[in-house]
Amino acid sequence: MxxxxxxxxxxxxxxxxxxxxxxxxxxxxxxxxxxxxxxxxxxxxxxxxxxxxxxxxxxxxxxxxxxxxxxxxxxxxxxxxxxxxxxxxxxxxxxxxxxxxxxxxxxxxxxxxxxxxxxxxxxxxxxxxxxxxxxxxxxxxxxxxxxxxxxxxxxxxxxxxxxxxxxxxxxxxxxxxxxxxxxxxxxxxxxxxxxxxxxxNKLTPIEDGELKREISQYCDSQGYSLGKLFVMDGSKRSTKANAFFSGLGQSKTIVLFDTLIEKLSTREVVAVLAHEIGHYKxxxxxxxxxxxxxxxxxxxxxxxxxxxxxxxxxxxxxxxxxxxxxxxxxxxxxxxxxxxxxxxxxxxxxxxxxxxxxxxxxxxxxxxxxxxxxxxxxxxxxxxxxxxxxxxxxxxxxxxxxxxxxxxx
Ligand SMILES: [Zn+2]
Known part of the structure; x- marks a missing residue:
């Protein structure tokens, strides 16, 4: 057996x-x-x-x-x-x-x-x-x-x-x-x-400036709260750019790596954010x-x-x-x-x-x-x-x- x-x-x-x-x-x-x-x-x-x-x-x-x-x-x-x-x-x-x-x-x-x-x-x-x-x-x-x-x-x-x-x-x-x-x-x-x-990692709210204005505008249009969006110091470990969505309902969070913001244009960052909001929506x-x-x-x-x-x-x-x-x-x-x-x-x-x-x-x-x-x-x-x-x-x-x-x- x-x-x-x-x-x-x-x-x-x-x-x-x-x-x-x-x-x-x-x-x-x-x-x-x-x-x-x-x-x-x-x-x-x-x-x-x-x-x-x-x-x-x-x-x-x-x-x-x-x-x-x-x-x-x-x-x-x-x-x-x-x-x-x-x-x-x-x-x-x-x-x-x-x-x-x-x-x-x-x-x-x-x-x-x-x-x-x-x-x-x-x-x-x-x-x-x-x-x-x-x-x-x-x-x-x-x-x-x-x-x-x-x-x-x-x-x-x-x-x-x-x-x-x-x-x-x-x-x-x-x-x-x-x-x-x-x-x-x-x-x-x-x-x-x-x-x-x-x-x-360190998570911080997005800094004031052009990117934040563009992001706010897009988030408003989708009814997504900016308080649920953070920038993470991914550069602490790797130069690779990334972003992700996590959580359910009220605990939802979108995290953008600082490397993503550094490497992409404003419109590209917002497009990645739109993709992440898509996962949520x-x-x-x-x-x-x-x-x-x-x-x-x-x-x-x-x-x-x-x-x-x-x-x-x-x-x-x-x-x-x-x-x-x-x-x-x-x-x-x-x-x-x-x-x-x-x-x-x-x-x-x-x-x-x-x-x-x-x-x-x-x-x-x-x-x-x-x-x-x-x-x-x-x-x-x-x-x-x-x-x-x-x-x-x-x-x-x-x-x-x-x-x-x-x-x-
Ligand atoms: Zn995705």
Whole structure:
């Protein structure tokens, strides 16, 4: 019984790695192809070369990192490392909740330690070499420590509650665990920008001047309050320009990076703002929020059902059936479904981006949103000819060419 489940898990892990590696390779090859004639003038030959080199550098980092993760995962599955860790923790602690917390904590720590060198290399080597990095080692370490502290306090707190629910209720725990997650994700959706973002960045109201006048005028025309608009010091970490919308209802917030304001003309900044207001007006965040909670409902229901089978823990070689080992086996078995869900979510997100572009086009200025998109992509050395499969798997925003085509319809 245990062997076939482990076989399926190993097959899924290998398949996931093979598909991911192949799609990345296709995209790497595609990035070197000539750019479509409509956008061929976006880069001069030197910039085109730099963009290909940037894509290649990122490709190498992700290839090495995913190879290492894959090898470690196969070793862990083959040599029962998860069961060994469980035995080790079990020999030191008595409480089942503490055992689960320590087990998950150790795995999370190891996975963070494995990705850390890649994070450092990508920030201080790749991003720096192409002139994007603004992060100092101090900023990098502070971010790391703050992120870790938040994960321990919030992640650890939520996990403890879930483990306690499982211990007390077992069969029906998943409904309560889902309610807990839905409640928490509502809280994050509403207040992340207000509570957590200021821990990492400075948010300020927009400065007086021409830009503010133009923005006020547009916001007035759309009934959007200027009090819900902030400029963020994105330049603290990167030269790349960005903007985003977050929140629901009264907690709505639009954040413009200072780098966006610095690089774009007034009309282009307002066009980006119009795009973000489009996300709000067309209720994109609300629908994505509802969808993700529906997905997590199904996930929790399946988890609740399958956790009762000791075969899951046995598959990973554990002698004692436990929440953490069974849940780990469950998520590994679930990975093809996660991939499919990811494809659907990315497709919906890209559709929302077209919709928000349309909104900016209809309520403001087609030329301005088009030229803003061009500037933002060329400025970040975007790959102008990504492979369609890579786009389907990884892109939450459509490629530049498709967005420009959509705007000129
Ligand atoms: Zn958008």
């Amino acid at each position: 245990d062997n076939w489940i482990l076989g399926v898990i190993t097959f899924f892990v290998a398949m996931d790695f093979a598909i991911d590696t192949y799609v990345n390779f296709l995209n790497h090859r595609s990035s070197k192809k000539p750019v479509a004639p409509e956008i061929a003038d976006l880069y001069d030959p030197a910039e085109q070369k730099r963009s290909v080199a940037y894509a290649a550098a990122n490709y190498r980092v992700s290839l090495i990192s995913s190879c290492i993760s894959f090898i470690l995962m196969i070793l862990a599955l083959t040599f029962n490392w998860f069961a060994n860790l469980d035995d080790f923790v079990r020999s030191r602690f008595d409480s089942e909740i503490v055992i689960s917390l320590v087990f998950i904590g150790v795995l999370a720590l190891i996975s963070n330690l494995i990705s850390l060198p890649f994070g450092i290399y990508s920030t201080f080597k790749v991003e720096a070499e192409f002139g994007f990095n603004k992060s100092t080692p101090i900023t990098f370490i502070t971010d790391l420590v703050k992120g870790l502290a938040l994960t321990v306090v919030i992640g650890g707190g939520l996990l403890t509650l879930v483990l306690w629910l499982y211990q007390e209720l077992t069969a029906t725990f998943w409904i309560w665990a889902w309610l807990l997650f839905a409640g928490f994700s509502l809280f994050i959706f509403m207040f992340a920008t207000k509570i957590f973002l200021p821990l990492f 067309r209720k994109h965040t609300l629908w994505m929020f509802l969808l993700s909670n529906m997905q997590s409902f199904i996930l929790f229901a399946l988890l609740g059902w399958l956790l009762s089978y000791p075969a899951l823990s046995e598959a990973l070689g554990a002698s004692v059936s436990s929440f953490h080992i069974s849940a780990l086996a469950f998520f590994l078995l679930f990975s093809p479904v996660s991939t499919l869900i990811g494809l659907v979510n990315n497709a919906l997100s890209r559709r929302n981006e077209y919709d928000a572009d349309d909104f900016a086009n209809e309520t403001y200025d087609r030329q301005a949103i088009a030229s803003a998109l061009k500037k933002i992509s060329t400025d970040s050395l975007a790959n102008l000819s990504p492979h369609p499969l890579y786009v389907a798997v990884n892109y939450t925003h459509p490629p530049t060419l498709e967005r420009l085509r959509n705007l000129s319809k």
